Amino acid sequence: MTAPLLEVEDLRVRLRTPRGPAAVVNGLSYTVGRGETVAVVGESGSGKSVSVLALLGLLPERVATVTGSARLDGEDLLTMSPERLRQVRGPGVGMVFQDPMTSLNPVLTVGRQLVEGIRAHGEVSKAAARERAAGLLAEVGLPDPQGALDRYPHELSGGMRQRVVIAIALANSPALLIADEATTALDVTVQAQILDLVESLQADHGTGVIWITHDLGVVAGIADRVLVMYGGRCVEDGTVDDVLERPAHPYTRGLLGALPDLAGDGGDLATIPGTPPAPTDLPGGCVFWPRCPVRGDARCETEQPPLQVVGAGLSKGLPHRAATWCTEGSAR
Amino acid sequence: MSVVVFALVQLVPGDPIRLALGTRFDQETYDALLARSGLDQPLVQQYLTWAGRAVTGDLGVSFRSGETVTSLIAERLPATLTLALASILVALLIAVPLGTISALRPRSLVDRVATVLSQIGISVPEFWMAIVLILVFAGTLGWLPSGGYVGLTEDPAGWAQRLLLPAVVTGVVSGSVITRFVRSSVLEALGADHVRTAQAKGLPRRQVFTWHVLRNALLPLVTVTGVQLAYLLSGVVVVEIVFSWPGLGQLALQAVQARDYPVLQGAILLFAVTFLVINLVVDLLYTAIDPRIRR
Ligand SMILES: Nc1ncnc2c1ncn2[C@@H]1O[C@H](COP(=O)(O)OP(=O)(O)O)[C@@H](O)[C@H]1O
Ligand code: SF4
Ligand SMILES: [Mg+2]
Numbered sequence: 001m002t003a004p005l006l007e008v009e010d011l012r013v014r015l016r017t018p019r020g021p022a023a024v025v026n027g028l029s030y031t032v033g034r035g036e037t038v039a040v041v042g043e044s045g046s047g048k049s050v051s052v053l054a055l056l057g058l059l060p061e062r063v064a065t066v067t068g069s070a071r072l073d074g075e076d077l078l079t080m081s082p083e084r085l086r087q088v089r090g091p092g093v094g095m096v097f098q099d100p101m102t103s104l105n106p107v108l109t110v111g112r113q114l115v116e117g118i119r120a121h122g123e124v125s126k127a128a129a130r131e132r133a134a135g136l137l138a139e140v141g142l143p144d145p146q147g148a149l150d151r152y153p154h155e156l157s158g159g160m161r162q163r164v165v166i167a168i169a170l171a172n173s174p175a176l177l178i179a180d181e182a183t184t185a186l187d188v189t190v191q192a193q194i195l196d197l198v199e200s201l202q203a204d205h206g207t208g209v210i211w212i213t214h215d216l217g218v219v220a221g222i223a224d225r226v227l228v229m230y231g232g233r234c235v236e237d238g239t240v241d242d243v244l245e246r247p248a249h250p251y252t253r254g255l256l257g258a259l260p261d262l263a264g265d266g267g268d269l270a271t272i273p274g275t276p277p278a279p280t281d282l283p284g285g286c287v288f289w290p291r292c293p294v295r296g297d298a299r300c301e302t303e304q305p306p307l308q309v310v311g312a313g314l315s316k317g318l319p320h321r322a323a324t325w326c327t328e329g330s331a332r
Numbered sequence: 333m334s335v336v337v338f339a340l341v342q343l344v345p346g347d348p349i350r351l352a353l354g355t356r357f358d359q360e361t362y363d364a365l366l367a368r369s370g371l372d373q374p375l376v377q378q379y380l381t382w383a384g385r386a387v388t389g390d391l392g393v394s395f396r397s398g399e400t401v402t403s404l405i406a407e408r409l410p411a412t413l414t415l416a417l418a419s420i421l422v423a424l425l426i427a428v429p430l431g432t433i434s435a436l437r438p439r440s441l442v443d444r445v446a447t448v449l450s451q452i453g454i455s456v457p458e459f460w461m462a463i464v465l466i467l468v469f470a471g472t473l474g475w476l477p478s479g480g481y482v483g484l485t486e487d488p489a490g491w492a493q494r495l496l497l498p499a500v501v502t503g504v505v506s507g508s509v510i511t512r513f514v515r516s517s518v519l520e521a522l523g524a525d526h527v528r529t530a531q532a533k534g535l536p537r538r539q540v541f542t543w544h545v546l547r548n549a550l551l552p553l554v555t556v557t558g559v560q561l562a563y564l565l566s567g568v569v570v571v572e573i574v575f576s577w578p579g580l581g582q583l584a585l586q587a588v589q590a591r592d593y594p595v596l597q598g599a600i601l602l603f604a605v606t607f608l609v610i611n612l613v614v615d616l617l618y619t620a621i622d623p624r625i626r627r
Contacts, residue, residue: 060523097528105543107547
């Protein structure tokens with residue numbers, strides 16, 4: 001078996017905040033294979049965005065301390081030289097950011113923002129880069145792509161801007177695409193169009209995808225595996241079938257609305273009573289215990305449960321793991 | 333606006349004719365002069381006469397020297413323009429690098445030193461700074477003349493030598509104000525989300541900085557530079573006096589002292605027009621750099 005495209009090991013991120021040091025990501029390990037899509041789910045504030053920004057060195061240097069390793073094709077992103085990292089950003093990893101309203105530079109045209117990304121990674125004439133830029137805009141479903149090149153971001157709707165941001169991320173046919181709530185601002189039709197585009201990209205280039213989302217419909221539709229984050233940790237991961245059908249962690253079951261006392265509704269993640277812990281003040285023991293309706297073990301409040309194989313263990317050769325002391329009831 | 337200019341000048345206490353005559357006062361001459369200057373007319377009449385002429389470029393005749401106000405102003409304009417433009421150049425040469433470096437390393441030693449320096453630059457009186465510079469560079473070192481003005485075409489070297497010190501004084505003051513603006517606007521631009529997008533594309537550092545940080549910080553810089561330039565163009569009286577710089581500030585001051593209404597009105601009108609023109613230019617520049625304002 002070949003090595004995975006991305007191999008994240010024991011990723012930790014500390015941020016200096018006015019309210020003291022925040023442990024935002026706490027020992028995250030996962031892999032993304034070539035052509036594989038890993039969905040990352042979890043409530044706001046679980047550290048999803050920070051954990052992917054850390055991979056590309058995009059956190060403010062002065063406040064962030066990142067440790068661990070993240071090997072892309074065997075090369076550690078966290079320790080590579082700044083120039084090498086620059087080369088990897090774009091063709092190695094393309095990233096789509098969460099907020100379409102602020103992710104584009106308001107004073108430069110859409111065309112310019114696409115073209116500069118293309119030309120940063122190879123000798124391409126301006127005209128050729130523009131041609132490619134228009135092609136990309138057409139692929140993400142922007143009407144009148146040629147005309148859009150000369151538009152400024154404020155002249156486009158939120159959904160159109162988001163598609164521009166996606167086009168920018170795809171501009172250099174990245175080996176790994178990271179999408180942070182990329183389709184949240186888009187209507188269902190466009191969303192489906194983008195998901196199709198990503199799937200065809202995966203088929204053509206073997207692109208690996210990390211898809212951060214709140215939408216279980218998207219998870220079921222696009223993902224091979226799911227990683228559930230809470231308090232900066234992976235609390236459960238496994239194939240889509242395992243995690244969605246046989247959730248092992250009380251938090252996951254809460255999100256899916258699968259616990260008996262929680263009503264679930266269709267697409268979006270269910271709300272769990274209580275609020276996620278502040279990263280400046282994480283509880284000892286299991287991070288979820290203050291909100292956990294199970295709390296069925298003496299160690300819940302004192303010892304962090306390790307991520308371990310649960311249930312049948314393997315489906316399609318991929319492990320199903322959860323970090324909880326109590327896995328009873330997972331095989332509903 | 334011209335009404336305001338006119339009214340303001342009328343508020344200056346004192347009788348210009350009496351002042352012009354000084355000790356040689358006699359009632360007959362006084363009355364004659366009063367009639368000739370039109371000051372015996374009702375104020376509204378005076379205003380209408382003045383405004384009517386002003387639109388044709390005729391700002392009247394100085395009570396004191398008898399020269400036309402237009403020619404008096406035209407005489408002073410080159411000196412003021414020279415000093416204002418040189419000062420703004422000095423100010424930008426100080427403010428842009430210093431403000432940028434401070435923003436790139438907030439709370440670092442450079443930033444702290446820059447903050448203290450700009451605080452000093454803002455609060456130290458101009459005349460004090462001017463006198464110190466004259467004492468050092470004209471006195472002790474003897475490198476530069478202590479003041480005066482010669483035209484660029486007459487004596488380029490002398491022009492530059494005489495320009496340097498006054499331009500540094502006013503430039504440091506304006507530069508201190510602008511430095512703070514540059515620092516805060518670069519800092520704000522640095523934290524913008526789109527900068528992250530630019531980095532994530534794999535743009536070289538310098539390109540990110542130039543096109544996604546500085547380019548965006550340019551907008552507030554244009555505004556504050558315009559304000560400073562308007563201030564400098566209205567004549568920096570203190571500096572002009574210390575350096576014997578024959579600019580508009582001096583002209584206006586002398587006009588106040590002599591109650592020379594026509595000159596004073598002319599100068600103030602010019603300042604007001606300058607202000608409007610600069611505002612217009614700033615607006616035009618703004619439209620050119622910020623597509624969000626275009627229609
Ligand atoms: N630049 C920052 N400075 C300080 N705290 C931050 C910063 N960015 C994120 N955080 C904190 O880190 C935690 C995780 O944030 P984030 O990764 O954005 O969560 P998610 O994407 O899962 O909603 C949150 O508590 C947030 O307040
Ligand atoms: S370890 Fe205990 S507190 Fe944590 S999720 Fe499992 S049952 Fe709940
Ligand atoms: Mg997020």
